[in-house]
Amino acid sequence: GLNCAIFLRSTTHYINEKLIEDGIPFVLKDKQIYLPFIGCLLSNSGERDIAPVELLSFLTQKLILTAIYEKWEKVTVSTAAEKLGVSKTSASRCFDEIEYLNANIIDTKGKSRAITIPPDVKQLWKQIxxxxxxxVIRRYVFPSDIHLEKKAGITALCEYSLLSDNDFPTYGVMKKELADTEIKKLKQIRRGEEIGCVVLELGYFIDYGQKSIQDPLSVALSLTDEEKQDERVMISINEMLEEYVW
Known part of the structure; x- marks a missing residue:
């Protein structure tokens, strides 16, 4: 009974999304009317109601930054799902979050929702x-260098600019990779000990350019307030974004 109702509801929702995406007119009695030739979608069913979003998910943030790097133009839910290697349902939730938070990169007119990145990326960055x-989910500090593959944070910034790195490297590791690295089993530094390396547990990682280096926009978001107090760091961030993003 209940499971059947849920299945029918989700199936109907999927079919509706597919019809809208393909621009096929349809009428569901007392529910939805879709007329693409006049750009009209009316609904009383509440199936497109967007749930409130308190905090952007890591997947949605990855989608937004990927869209910026690749300069997406009229990219639909299906195409976005393919680009990120996720399900259409997951991509659709990302679109819902972006729409709810009013990021102004989704076009809801016409036959489907689609993401288009405006030409002035620098201005968009300021807006969103x-x-x-x-x-960064968590920051680990170890007394010796454990030599991980991905560079992140301040070390990644140094790769993108002329800034000199600390005496120790900063690495990035995804949550799902923690078990393989056995990071949680390692002892972190005690007060007074010299730092061997810093490891940032990351909520997402974007394959940007050199795949072993955190992407520029995420680097800017990963730096600590203390690091940003250094004028040289702020100059390097601006140089990095000017060269690689804007």
């Missing part, structure tokens, strides 16, 4: 920066 979150 307040809804973005730090990619």
């Amino acid at each position: 920066q307040h809804i973005l979150r730090k990619p």
